[in-house]
Amino acid sequence: MCGIVGYVGGKEAYPIIIKGLKRLEYRGYDSAGVSIGNTKGIALLKQKGKVSDLEAYTEGREKSGSIGIGHTRWATHGVPNQVNAHPHLSGDGKLSLIHNGIIENYDSIKKALQSKGHIFNSDTDTEVLIHLIENIKNHEQVNLFESVRIALSEVIGAYAIVVMEEGVNNEFIAARKGSPLVIGVGRDEYYIASDASPIIEYTNEVVYLEDGEIARVNCEEVLEIKTITNKIITPYIQELKLSLDTIEKGGFSHFMLKEIYEQPKSILDTMRGRIDTESKEIKLGGISDYEQKIINADRIIIVACGTSWHAGLIGEYLLEDLARIPVEVEYASEFRYRNPIIRETDVVLAISQSGETADTLAALALAKQKGATVLGICNVVGSSIPRLTDGGIYTHAGPEIGVASTKAFTTQVVVLTLMSLRIAKQKGTLSNTNYHQLITQLELIPEKVERVLQTNDQIEKIAKQFKDVSNFLYLGRGYNFPVALEGALKLKEISYIHAEGYPAAEMKHGPIALIDADMPIVVIATKKGNYEKILSNIQEVKSRGGRLIAIVTEGDKTVKELADYCIEIPNCFEELTPLLSNIPLQLLSYHIALMRGCNVDQPRNLAKSVTVE
Numbered sequence: 137m138c139g140i141v142g143y144v145g146g147k148e149a150y151p152i153i154i155k156g157l158k159r160l161e162y163r164g165y166d167s168a169g170v171s172i173g174n175t176k177g178i179a180l181l182k183q184k185g186k187v188s189d190l191e192a193y194t195e196g197r198e199k200s201g202s203i204g205i206g207h208t209r210w211a212t213h214g215v216p217n218q219v220n221a222h223p224h225l226s227g228d229g230k231l232s233l234i235h236n237g238i239i240e241n242y243d244s245i246k247k248a249l250q251s252k253g254h255i256f257n258s259d260t261d262t263e264v265l266i267h268l269i270e271n272i273k274n275h276e277q278v279n280l281f282e283s284v285r286i287a288l289s290e291v292i293g294a295y296a297i298v299v300m301e302e303g304v305n306n307e308f309i310a311a312r313k314g315s316p317l318v319i320g321v322g323r324d325e326y327y328i329a330s331d332a333s334p335i336i337e338y339t340n341e342v343v344y345l346e347d348g349e350i351a352r353v354n355c356e357e358v359l360e361i362k363t364i365t366n367k368i369i370t371p372y373i374q375e376l377k378l379s380l381d382t383i384e385k386g387g388f389s390h391f392m393l394k395e396i397y398e399q400p401k402s403i404l405d406t407m408r409g410r411i412d413t414e415s416k417e418i419k420l421g422g423i424s425d426y427e428q429k430i431i432n433a434d435r436i437i438i439v440a441c442g443t444s445w446h447a448g449l450i451g452e453y454l455l456e457d458l459a460r461i462p463v464e465v466e467y468a469s470e471f472r473y474r475n476p477i478i479r480e481t482d483v484v485l486a487i488s489q490s491g492e493t494a495d496t497l498a499a500l501a502l503a504k505q506k507g508a509t510v511l512g513i514c515n516v517v518g519s520s521i522p523r524l525t526d527g528g529i530y531t532h533a534g535p536e537i538g539v540a541s542t543k544a545f546t547t548q549v550v551v552l553t554l555m556s557l558r559i560a561k562q563k564g565t566l567s568n569t570n571y572h573q574l575i576t577q578l579e580l581i582p583e584k585v586e587r588v589l590q591t592n593d594q595i596e597k598i599a600k601q602f603k604d605v606s607n608f609l610y611l612g613r614g615y616n617f618p619v620a621l622e623g624a625l626k627l628k629e630i631s632y633i634h635a636e637g638y639p640a641a642e643m644k645h646g647p648i649a650l651i652d653a654d655m656p657i658v659v660i661a662t663k664k665g666n667y668e669k670i671l672s673n674i675q676e677v678k679s680r681g682g683r684l685i686a687i688v689t690e691g692d693k694t695v696k697e698l699a700d701y702c703i704e705i706p707n708c709f710e711e712l713t714p715l716l717s718n719i720p721l722q723l724l725s726y727h728i729a730l731m732r733g734c735n736v737d738q739p740r741n742l743a744k745s746v747t748v749e
């Protein structure tokens with residue numbers, strides 16, 4: 137949450153920062169601001185709303201200078217307005233700070249500073265931090281680098297910060313703990329950002345700042361890094377493997393739509409190099425050292441949030457079904473605080489697109505501390521979760537920028553399928569024939585997803601019929617139950633229509649009371665597993681006047697006679713159905729949200745990576 141960009145070098149900073157903020161806007165978009173340093177001082181410009189509102193506000197105002205920092209905010213402390221927007225200034229206006237994260241002990245620090253005469257203008261924890269740095273700098277007579285280091289040793293919480301000083305136009309100070317920061321290394325210039333997307337068009341040499349590290353970024357000198365405990369660190373420059381076109385819309389009207397359409401390719405990328413073409417053996421290098429641990433594990437505990445948690449549920453079905461290992465799927469936020477029993481024989485698997493979700497990260501840290509083997513399935517390479525885990529598997533879905541997760545979900549499910557198949561094979565819980573059939577079918581999935589995407593026009597027409605309703609119910613059984621949950625989440629987060637996902641058989645234990653002609657029901661009724669049973673559920677809905685949209689297997693005639701609308705998906709093995717049945721639900725949410733005039737890529741109150749609790 138919150139996006140950070142900074143530049144120091146020979147170019148004009150403002151355009152670089154604005155462009156970078158637009159790339160990071162998925163992280164928060166309730167207000168934005170910049171501080172630009174020049175010979176006259178620091179020009180501070182901030183505005184409520186999106187980066188485009190900031191741009192309009194800065195039109196005609198002084199903003200030249202070759203050093204600058206910028207921020208796009210997702211509010212935690214204080215309502216989204218111009219005063220609470222970042223950057224924040226020290227009391228004397230000489231220091232300027234941007235911050236992503238939460239300073240938990242800000243209140244006690246604020247009171248102590250107030251007793252020393254500090255006056256605060258905003259409701260933010262961030263303003264407290266810059267006053268603290270100022271106070272240390274003035275009283276201890278140390279430079280900014282040291283002031284920041286001392287201040288951070290007094291701070292409890294999570295942060296990625298960048299601080300600049302009036303009159304010092306060649307240098308800023310950056311630090312991180314719990315929130316990401318990457319430094320782009322150019323020739324006589326540096327960039328800094330919450331992720332690499334604002335940096336990639338300028339340099340592919342980057343340094344990922346580690347937790348507890350603080351950097352002096354001076355465009356005339358080499359990068360200087362130390363820990364908050366004052367230990368010198370040698371910067372490790374890595375090559376970025378990100379291309380510009382993957383972070384642009386590429387002709388699509390929204391990132392979400394682009395990412396839905398990318399799924400055939402991203403699924404292929406997830407499988408690439410992991411299935412031997414001849415022998416069909418699956419190779420998962422990132423977890424191979426822990427394979428025996430997984431095979432012998434008493435249980436696997438999957439921790440995740442939101443969409444990744446839904447993928448985790450499918451993982452539970454797969455791992456138990458194919459590899460016969462007991463699996464528990466936990467909301468990371470509950471797991472970390474409920475004193476869970478974690479044993480050394482447990483394998484704890486975190487699933488996260490961003491690799492930065494605060495609750496998932498904390499749940500994983502707890503498991504690690506208790507001696508469990510910790511593994512991860514993440515998309516963002518080099519993010520915090522992969523750096524904490526013993527081993528893991530990247531999804532390689534490519535950057536996902538739409539706040540609503542789409543290709544991240546399908547690729548997480550692909551990784552879970554590969555992992556379940558590999559473990560099942562090694563453990564001997566799956567016959568060779570079944571193993572080979574499943575792999576062969578899995579390899580056909582990208583082409584089948586292409587076919588599902590061809591139903592887009594039909595789905596758009598269906599969306600027109602339902603765009604004005606207030607509630608939706610999603611039903612599924614077996615492997616399609618998590619798909620129902622995911623479909624409902626997708627609809628509510630981008631269209632603001634209340635939607636609930638339910639296991640179809642649970643309907644008669646409560647939700648059936650809601651069914652009438654105003655309550656549309658999406659039912660996933662593919663021809664495997666519990667097909668007959670779901671037919672009964674459909675009958676129950678129909679006899680109460682409910683309007684039905686059904687996801688069915690190509691050629692299905694029975695459901696077609698009952699449902700108001702049917703969307704066909706290609707036939708496939710039950711274990712692989714979620715990879716197909718989920719796609720029409722993504723498209724349905726997309727079209728409904730668009731027709732309701734919602735901001736599909738940046739839904740209200742949300743942010744792409746939830747780096748605060």
Ligand code: M6R
Nearest residue numbers: 442443444488489490493540541
């Ligand atoms: O980056 P993560 O996968 O850890 O994120 C978890 C959730 O915040 C995320 O899936 C969220 O639910 C999405 N907005 C859903 O589309």
